[in-house]
Amino acid sequence: MKKKELLTVAVVTAGLAIAGAAPAHEAKHEEQDISSSDVPAAVQQSAQTEAKGANIVRWEKEGANYEAVINENGKEIGIAINPSGKVLSRHSEAKEHKEKGEKY
Numbered sequence: 001m002k003k004k005e006l007l008t009v010a011v012v013t014a015g016l017a018i019a020g021a022a023p024a025h026e027a028k029h030e031e032q033d034i035s036s037s038d039v040p041a042a043v044q045q046s047a048q049t050e051a052k053g054a055n056i057v058r059w060e061k062e063g064a065n066y067e068a069v070i071n072e073n074g075k076e077i078g079i080a081i082n083p084s085g086k087v088l089s090r091h092s093e094a095k096e097h098k099e100k101g102e103k104y
Contacts, residue, residue, distance in 0.1 A: 031060040031067070039066055042085030050079045050087055069093055 036044065039059050047056060047068035057076065060067040065088065068079045076093035 031062050034059050034061050034066075040083055040085070043068075043081045043083065046081050046085040046087055047079055050090070 036056075036059055038061075039047075043066045047066075047070075051068065051070045051072075054070040054072045054077075056068050057071050058069045060069065060078075062080070064083060066081050066083070068081065070077050070079065078091050078093050080088040080091075082088055
């Protein structure tokens with residue numbers, strides 16, 4: 001009976017260790033500022049469509065994806081786009097930086 005309890009504790013501990021490591025891996029996905037000339041045409045077209053006339057203030061690369069940061073009514077909005085031009089998400093840049101503990 002003692003071996004069974006020890007095995008259960010070991011399995012639970014290993015599971016918690018693996019689950020705890022996942023967020024750390026995501027946190028390593030860093031943004032890199034890039035020039036618009038480094039952004040594929042399909043990505044630029046999608047960003048222009050999403051921006052609806054708002055100004056694109058900068059481009060970022062996050063892993064394999066791109067992010068257009070636009071100024072929309074005085075607020076910076078990030079638009080995540082994959083390399084083929086599919087829009088993945090929209091988010092507040094101020095909120096993103098606040099969540100990361102950065103001053104913005």
